[in-house]
Amino acid sequence: MAELIFTDDAGDPRLTDFRDLTTADRRPDRPGGRGLVIAEGTVVVRRLLASRYPVRAVLGVRRRIDELAADLADMAVPAYVTSADTMARVVGFHLNRGVLAVAGRPEPLTADQVAAGARVLAVLEGVGDHENLGALFRNAAALGVGGVLLGPGCSDPLYRRSVRVSMGNVLRVPFAPVREWPGGLDRLRADGVRLAALTPRPDALDLRAFRRSAPDRVALLLGAEGPGLSPAALAAADVAVRIPMAAGVDSLNVATAAAIAFHELTGRG
Amino acid sequence: MAELIFTDDAGDPRLTDFRDLTTADRRPDRPGGRGLVIAEGTVVVRRLLASRYPVRAVLGVRRRIDELAADLADMAVPAYVTSADTMARVVGFHLNRGVLAVAGRPEPLTADQVAAGARVLAVLEGVGDHENLGALFRNAAALGVGGVLLGPGCSDPLYRRSVRVSMGNVLRVPFAPVREWPGGLDRLRADGVRLAALTPRPDALDLRAFRRSAPDRVALLLGAEGPGLSPAALAAADVAVRIPMAAGVDSLNVATAAAIAFHELTGRG
Structure with missing residues (x-):
């Protein structure tokens, strides 16, 4: 004791x-x-x-x-x-x-360590809001996402408010920075991971159609509410996917959009 | 002007x-x-x-x-x-x-007015948190939910913080109180609406299986994070449905869980 x-x-x-x-x-x-x-x-x-x-x-x-x-x-x-x-x-x-x-903070993991063995990964760009980041980790844990990779502009998941909002799930879902952006994502592709960028663009593939294409492993790229993913990140993805939404409505909160996408991509049913 | x-x-x-x-x-x-x-x-x-x-x-x-x-x-x-x-x-x-x-506040709508013509409705019980309530309306608007019915214990959607967090969607998605709880929900059933209670209970039907049963019209019953729906509300539903979740994780935030369910139930794809 x-x-x-x-x-x-x-x-x-x-x-x-x-x-x-x-x-x-x-x-x-x-x-x-x-x-x-x-x-x-x-x-x-x-x-x-x-x-x-x-x-x-x-x-x-x-x-x-x-x-x-x-x-x-x-x-x-x-x-x-x-x-x-x-x-x-x-x-x-x-x-x-x-x-x-x-x-204390343990030795950080590498992106390779986080990616190894994960079937679904979240890859974040510009998610600087501590509450959104915490909520995103909570959703990742609940919906079976294997790890989170942090691109430029993301805040520290171990910031006190993020730990709290995540309900401690930043301590359970492994994460690591992506050192070279977005070039470092090529290593995922080489390992058989499909890179899917979530975007509200109307010409993107419906998330459900993407799900039906049954990719073995997926990295879901998510940008901050408002600016969204950078053109470089969108260009680095294999496919752009979207959540079907009602006309004339702003996009969803990033953690909420992520939850819907995690649900689609991690489910086996 | x-x-x-x-x-x-x-x-x-x-x-x-x-x-x-x-x-x-x-x-x-x-x-x-x-x-x-x-x-x-x-x-x-x-x-x-x-x-x-x-x-x-x-x-x-x-x-x-x-x-x-x-x-x-x-x-x-x-x-x-x-x-x-x-x-x-x-x-x-x-x-x-x-x-x-x-x-000012216009004349409130009645539950019948809100339900008329909506294919998917949200029915809330005990959602007293202003931010969760606002987020829920934002998600309802984005994902095409036709109206929100408020059971006991819900706060006022027109409270300033809820208006803000909803991004004004409390002003667009029609809502009304359910005066008799849960007995008032019988009127929905009589109109051909299936009452589905969202719950983390493991014996509930997977949301995706429920979706595949292709109900014409659905009212999704949602309780507050933590206590969830009351036994009376669960008993009043036609079916209990759940979001598949990873083992050992707390339930999702109520607005996030609602977003996933709205996505499943309003989608046609």
Whole structure:
């Protein structure tokens, strides 16, 4: 069992990792200038504990720490138990989920590692909005997408808000940057992956018709709401696909459009 | 053309409708104690102007009002032109979309009116979150859903945040309350509508199999994330349907799950 450490001192130096969370993602003292990975709430903390991420500590009110007893059983991490008020003073705001965990960042995966074995991949360009990115990972996990590749302009999936909105699924769905854009995608094609660009363009292939072509492996290219995919990314794809939509309506939110496409492409039914 | 009225007085009594927007939804001086309908930004203002809602006034910076010239051309509403600073003082915060419109609430539709002629309907229970409700209307509009029926526990689609998140689609997709719940749904069945309850239950019918059964008309029952549909609502449905999901993952956000189901049920391909 993780060691339970009771403290009621908001200035306790052992709680430094949890201090002033609203600015924690800008901490310059970590490798690469990035913050630690923060998990909030029982569900997300549980996912962090089960992940490959090196957990440094857990902080929570007694009831939440007790809920995590089985998850903490075999882990050599300190679990700090305190009151809701002390927690609020440490993190800088009232946290109604009652428990936090912090982890360091493990060695990033490579695009090859993420792609290996995935039947359906998401490839993102310009998805800079933390909530959209988190929602997209949540949808990827729910709908069986094997990995996410990040092109230029994407934000960091390990940013605190993305971790939360994803419900911890950024810790489960493997991701990696694509170093050369969009040229690096050619390696996927060489491995038998079909590159399908999602676009609202009316001349694109209906997603359902694409599904019926039964591609073995698919990488779905997704651009940000508004600008969409760059001309270079569209040109790098094997096929442009679209979600049939009612006339005169703006495109869907990127995470929602992705969910529909994931549903079509991962389903076997 | 709407009358252009230039003002730089934040205390101008003609701007009362726009004052202190963060509390405007709690204005008790309107019929039913409800606030006015507020549209923010060019896209949503345009939708409000094109709707059946009785527009009272428009307020914006010159550039935004000019963008709306064609939409305002045949309307007898005052369009107040002011500076961004004065606007901020009137509404109570800085509004980066630069234009607002307010409308009164028209006579509500009845469930029968909403259902008439719709091939696919959404029927909501307990969707109290304003953002989820707004997102759901946006998805309904994009994917061709003909109307939304609101069971108990749903919030008001005309709440300011829902209008914004829906991108004005609460003003386009007709909606009405279901007065008797769930008994009122029997009227739909009598009109040849199949009632399908969306649920994560593993014994439910795969959405794709349900689609292949080619129901003429469908009402999709959706509950809030977390609690889901009540036992009474599930029992009132003709069939329970589910989205195939990866093992061990929480359910999807309700608006996202709805989008996938709308896509399956409205598509003809």
